[in-house]
Amino acid sequence: MRKDSVIIIIILLCVSLFVVFPSKAETVWSDNFDDGNYDGWTVVNGTFVIEDGVLKTGPESFNVITCPSYGPSTGTWSFDLLANGWTVVYFVGNTQQDLIVLCTGQDYYVQRIDVVNGSYSSVKFSGKASAWQHLNVTRNQDGRICVYNNGTLVADYVDSTYVPPPDFFEFYCTGGEAAIDNIVVSDSVDIEPSVSAPFYTQTWFLASVAAVIIVVIAIAVLYIRRK
Ligand SMILES: [Ca+2]
Numbered sequence: 001m002r003k004d005s006v007i008i009i010i011i012l013l014c015v016s017l018f019v020v021f022p023s024k025a026e027t028v029w030s031d032n033f034d035d036g037n038y039d040g041w042t043v044v045n046g047t048f049v050i051e052d053g054v055l056k057t058g059p060e061s062f063n064v065i066t067c068p069s070y071g072p073s074t075g076t077w078s079f080d081l082l083a084n085g086w087t088v089v090y091f092v093g094n095t096q097q098d099l100i101v102l103c104t105g106q107d108y109y110v111q112r113i114d115v116v117n118g119s120y121s122s123v124k125f126s127g128k129a130s131a132w133q134h135l136n137v138t139r140n141q142d143g144r145i146c147v148y149n150n151g152t153l154v155a156d157y158v159d160s161t162y163v164p165p166p167d168f169f170e171f172y173c174t175g176g177e178a179a180i181d182n183i184v185v186s187d188s189v190d191i192e193p194s195v196s197a198p199f200y201t202q203t204w205f206l207a208s209v210a211a212v213i214i215v216v217i218a219i220a221v222l223y224i225r226r227k
């Protein structure tokens with residue numbers, strides 16, 4: 001009877017852990033340049049160097065580098081960016097619609113650009129010029145785009161225009177020294193604005209509950225075995 005109880009408790013524990021820690025987001029592409037090269041990238045203009053595991057622009061005033069990109073036009077794009085002058089990250093690039101993060105040298109924007117007719121939608125967000133920013137950009141099936149700068153939600157808007165899957169990821173800079181690092185692209189929206197999700201659905205809360213359950217079960221099992 002006691003054995004049966006322990007088995008049931010273990011099964012319940014496994015089920016609760018599965019609920020708390022769902023399958024991990026799929027990374028479709030990443031590069032952190034820590035191997036000291038930018039193999040797989042193509043320099044379109046200017047020069048680029050890897051310094052201390054970071055992709056940096058060379059001394060020219062116009063530097064563009066591109067890399068084939070994969071996955072859908074929805075998901076999460078994460079990267080560290082040091083913007084200087086006019087700096088653009090095409091996180092979804094193709095021949096029809098581009099999704100970009102732009103720093104004008106002063107201000108940051110996230111934009112969708114219609115490559116064919118030049119129209120665009122744009123939202124400004126807060127960020128520092130000439131300083132490293134850790135940016136996370138998410139885009140869901142409804143075209144909702146959220147930008148997080150160093151973990152803070154700084155832009156949240158919906159542009160439901162269809163954007164085809166990306167052909168390329170591009171880093172573009174005119175003037176000044178710019179750099180990028182730790183690019184991680186996943187095919188799912190991995191960050192949700194915290195205001196929209198109640199605390200009891202947050203990962204930290206579920207993990208805390210799971211930890212308490214594990215401790216209680218461990219104590220119960222020890223108690224049963226000692227009896
Ligand atoms: Ca490499």
Ligand SMILES: [Ca+2]
Pocket residue numbers: 032033034052053054181182
């Ligand atoms: Ca690196």
